[in-house]
Amino acid sequence: MAKVKYYYDAENLAYRIIKPVRGKKIGVVLLFLFSAALFGFLCFVVLLNTPYFETPKDKLQAREIENMKIRYEILNHKMDQIDEVLEEVEDRDNNLYRAYFNASAIPDEQRKAGFGGVNRYKDLEGFDNSELVIGTTKRLDIISKELVIQSKSLDEIAKLAKDKEKLLASIPAIQPVKNEDLRQMASGFGYRSDPFTKIRKFHAGMDFSARTGTPIYATGDGVVVAADNRLSGYGNRVVIRHGFGYETLYGHMSRFKAKAGQKVKRGDVIGYVGSTGRSEAPHLHYEVHKNGEVVNPLNFYYGNISAKEYILISKLANQENQSLD
The missing domain is CATH 2.70.70.10 (Glucose Permease (Domain IIA))
Structure with a gap:
């Protein structure tokens, strides 16, 4: 049962019943409903931005990120293997091939040098996994540079070998009369x-x-x-x-x-x-x-x-x- 409200009538020195206005009551109800909806929406937005509430899209994105991390770990493992093989090739190149043809060895500082000057990885900064992505990208760039240097070195060795073969054939090495x-x-x-x-x-x-x-x-x-x-x-x-x-x-x-x-x-x-x-x-x-x-x-x-x-x-x-x- 709704409460009855009164007001004091000073002219008649008596209390009168306050009769509610029908339109005002509807406005109050609407205002309450709007406030509740707004509050609910704000709570929903807050929940969306907390780690305690995940949408299907968030879950899919999280799985993709985990999958990306695994792929980067596999890539780094493969680069470790490439590094080992490349180091063996570089060692043979310096201490066998280049030594045989009396060519100067290529120092490690030149083979494994990074890239100075402009920050090549600025676009990869500012993300949750920036350190992983930048580190892997740097390794890949250095390996690529090592491969280019090694390729050029082998080209030089091939030329030296060709010249050596030609030199050995050209030297007057037999008697002119049997x-x-x-x-x-x-x-x-x-x-x-x-x-x-x-x-x-x-x-x-x-x-x-x-x-x-x-x-x-x-x-x-x-x-x-x-x-x-x-x-x-x-x-x-x-x-x-x-x-x-x-x-x-x-x-x-x-x-x-x-x-x-x-x-x-x-x-x-x-x-x-x-x-x-x-x-x-x-x-x-x-x-x-x-x-x-x-x-x-x-x-x-x-x-x-x-x-x-x-x-x-x-x-x-x-x-x-x-x-x-």
């Missing part, structure tokens, strides 16, 4: 008696005495730059440019097999023994030049003779006898 075709080692490198003037003078090569027509072989890969008799004293001569500073000269030939501009391989026949030019008897005069200077050909016969044969040739070549040209 041992079975030799009559004798007539004269070696150094001061010898001139056959015509009998004066002791410097002999810039080695003389191989053999029958006229005995094959003469290129002692290393190269290009024939001369096959003529224009150089006084050498008669018919062939000059081969091997590269890497090496040249060889073959003099007193009876005839040529090679011609200027021709590419030759070690062991190719380039001409035949003769006695043209300033020569006393059929033989091959052979010279080796390195960077424009004559060097002793005896130092290069490691490609086709044994140690015993080398010792014998060395003894004969070092005798101060008379040269044949």
Whole structure:
């Protein structure tokens, strides 16, 4: 039962019953309902922003975040494995490949250096998992840089290997006349008696005495730059440019097999023994030049003779006898 309210009527000196206004009562009810709805909405918003209340969307997002963390952990584990393999490759690169080709090792500071200057990871800051994401991204960037450096190093090693192979093929490493075709080692490198003037003078090569027509072989890969008799004293001569500073000269030939501009391989026949030019008897005069200077050909016969044969040739070549040209 609703309470009855009164008011005091001063004119009549009596209490009168207050009759409620119907419209006002409805307004109060509506105001109450609005206030309750507003309060409920505010409570709902507060609950949505607390960890104690999760919507289906929040739960899905939380699962995705956990899944992302697991994926990042797996990625970091894989990067650990890549690091181990890369370290082994880098160690072999520095201490085996680059050492073999006499190339300077790449220091760890250069291989594993970060990226200075501008903050490359600013866009990844300010999130709950920023530390994890930034750390993983940095590792990935450094590994990528290491791979680029290692790739360039292997490219350099491949070029050095190719050059080394070419160098080994180009060095004049065999005798120009086979041992079975030799009559004798007539004269070696150094001061010898001139056959015509009998004066002791410097002999810039080695003389191989053999029958006229005995094959003469290129002692290393190269290009024939001369096959003529224009150089006084050498008669018919062939000059081969091997590269890497090496040249060889073959003099007193009876005839040529090679011609200027021709590419030759070690062991190719380039001409035949003769006695043209300033020569006393059929033989091959052979010279080796390195960077424009004559060097002793005896130092290069490691490609086709044994140690015993080398010792014998060395003894004969070092005798101060008379040269044949």
